[in-house]
Amino acid sequence: MTKRIAVIGAGIVGLSTALALQEKGYRVVIVAKWLPGDTHIEYTSPWAGAHWRTMAPNSNKLLQDFDAATYHKFFELSKTHPQETGIMAIPATDFYDKLVPDTQTPWFQTLVKDFKFVPESELPPGAKIGHRYTTVVVNAPHYIQWLLHQFKSGGGTVQRRELSHIRDAFDLDDGLGSVDAVVNCTGLGARYLNGVNDTKMFPTRGQTVIAFAPHVNETVTHIGSKGITYIIPRSNGQVVLGGTANKHDFNPNVEKATIESILERTQKLYPKLTKYGSEPIKVIGNGVGLRPSRVDGPRIEPETYTKSNGQKMLVIHAYGHGGFGYQSSWGAAQYTSDLVDKNLKDRAKL
Numbered sequence: 132m133t134k135r136i137a138v139i140g141a142g143i144v145g146l147s148t149a150l151a152l153q154e155k156g157y158r159v160v161i162v163a164k165w166l167p168g169d170t171h172i173e174y175t176s177p178w179a180g181a182h183w184r185t186m187a188p189n190s191n192k193l194l195q196d197f198d199a200a201t202y203h204k205f206f207e208l209s210k211t212h213p214q215e216t217g218i219m220a221i222p223a224t225d226f227y228d229k230l231v232p233d234t235q236t237p238w239f240q241t242l243v244k245d246f247k248f249v250p251e252s253e254l255p256p257g258a259k260i261g262h263r264y265t266t267v268v269v270n271a272p273h274y275i276q277w278l279l280h281q282f283k284s285g286g287g288t289v290q291r292r293e294l295s296h297i298r299d300a301f302d303l304d305d306g307l308g309s310v311d312a313v314v315n316c317t318g319l320g321a322r323y324l325n326g327v328n329d330t331k332m333f334p335t336r337g338q339t340v341i342a343f344a345p346h347v348n349e350t351v352t353h354i355g356s357k358g359i360t361y362i363i364p365r366s367n368g369q370v371v372l373g374g375t376a377n378k379h380d381f382n383p384n385v386e387k388a389t390i391e392s393i394l395e396r397t398q399k400l401y402p403k404l405t406k407y408g409s410e411p412i413k414v415i416g417n418g419v420g421l422r423p424s425r426v427d428g429p430r431i432e433p434e435t436y437t438k439s440n441g442q443k444m445l446v447i448h449a450y451g452h453g454g455f456g457y458q459s460s461w462g463a464a465q466y467t468s469d470l471v472d473k474n475l476k477d478r479a480k481l
Contacts, residue, residue, distance in 0.1 A: 134156050134311040134475060137300045139324075140148030141166050143244030143271075144175040145316035146278040146451060147464035152314070153285045157467055160307065161282065162300050164293040164320075167275040170217070172297050172383035175318055176275050178420025180363040180371045181457035182268040182350050184225060185277045189238045194204075194428070194455075199242050204461040205267040216271030216277050217366040222349040224249065225256035227353070228356045234260050255400060257355055268350055269457055270365040297326035299434065300443050312445040312471055319425035321430075321450045328469075332451060332465070334421035336380035338389045340372040341416040342406060351401045356476065360396040362404060369415070370404070372397045378424065385417040431467055445474050 134157055138149045141163035149159045165174035183202050189196035200225040209220040226249070227234040240262075242244045283289070288307060291328030294300055300313045317324055322332035345368035363371040372393050394412060398405055405412055429451040436444045449467040452459060 134235065135160065136312050136314060136471060137162055137303060137307050137310045138161065138314045138316055139297070139300050139318065140293065140316035140318060140450075141275075141279070141387075142316065142318055143179070143275060143460050144318065144449060144452055144463065145314075146282060146315055148316055148467050149282050149287060150278060150285070151461075151464040153282065156470060157471075158286070158289060158308070159282070160288045160303065160305070160310075162292055162294065162303070164288045164291070165259040166291060167272070167279045171421065172421060173320070175420045175423060176456065177272045177385075178339070178418045179269075179271040179457055180339070180361065180373065181225070181271045182363050183266045184223065184352060185239050185456040185458060186455045187235075187238070187459075189233050190237070190301075191428075193351045193466075194459065197459035198239070198455070200462030201458055201460055202239075202267070203241060204267065209267050215352040216406055217273035219366055220265055220267050221364065222263065223266035224261060224263050224349065224351045226255055226261040226351075226353040228257050228259060228354065237262065238249055240264075240282060241445060248481035258353060260345060261309070266350060268363055268365065270369075270456070271365060272346065273366065277454055281345055285309060286312075286471065295325055297324055297446065298438070300347045300434070301438050306345075308468075310444075312447065312475060314467060314471065315422045315446055316450055318450050318452075318456075319421055321448070326436070327448070328426070329451075331426040331430075332337050333379050333424050333426070334381055335424040336375060336377040336453065337373065337420050337422055337454070338386065338393070339420075340390055340393045340414055341418060342370045342413075343368055343413045343415050344370045344374055344481065346406070347404060353400050354445075359394075360400050361435060362397055362401045372412075374405075376422075383419055383421075385419055390417060398470045423451060424453040425455070427465070429453070431463065431470065443476065443478075445471075447474070
């Protein structure tokens, strides 16, 4: 009988991991409080920008591998399934205020297409270096709907359910067979899920403005000494303008002063947004999301729990991806599914 895996959480990490496990031949059930289509502050993934801009440092080969694999996968999807996924390959420009090895000799310059440094004469005020390359942008709400559709089409099942303890996922009592392992993709929820209660998890609040500007066909980001500013177009003509990165901030409400700051900063950074001042920004919405950040970075590792009947249960924790959930999603999902494989096989030998 094919082994069955329960994946807790239906954000970008949970959905990608569920698909990766499915591709390995496992029967997979997703157990989640929130699903694609929901827009609750506890559910981070719909609020993401999202685009591929690696946050993996030169010193972390594992995170680099995650991002590299995802870049290739997203680029492939942008060519083969652009409408279905909402993924586009477009030019990117990233500016940085700090001259450090990560910006001066970035690890990814041989990975991405068309990489080059920005001429000094084209740097905005405060920036000391810039990168140009071809990236991929993801229409986040659209894309996670596609992932869920792919998962269900492959025979995956979904339980909309809030778990109070991780052990609640060990015996689902849904008539589809027992669970052989659990993958914990609860993001910020790992802080509150009993049996996990990871106090290293904390939110990094991001607020955005959603505009309609179909003429924008590139993404621009400025990582400044006082914060981050970005313009990220979507496949439907919308553009995500940001942003903020406030650590340990749980505020779910849109702040008016932040909206004004975002509009001012994005227009200044990217005058094409308003067609060089000839048109106002057409604001159609605002967003607030809580990035699932973690001290020491993401946790992807196995742990053994004991069920009430004394049996051992394998849990693979896979959460804490912070603001790089999308750009690391495929690589991280493959790594996690390989961990499930290895640990289940090792147990079978005992």
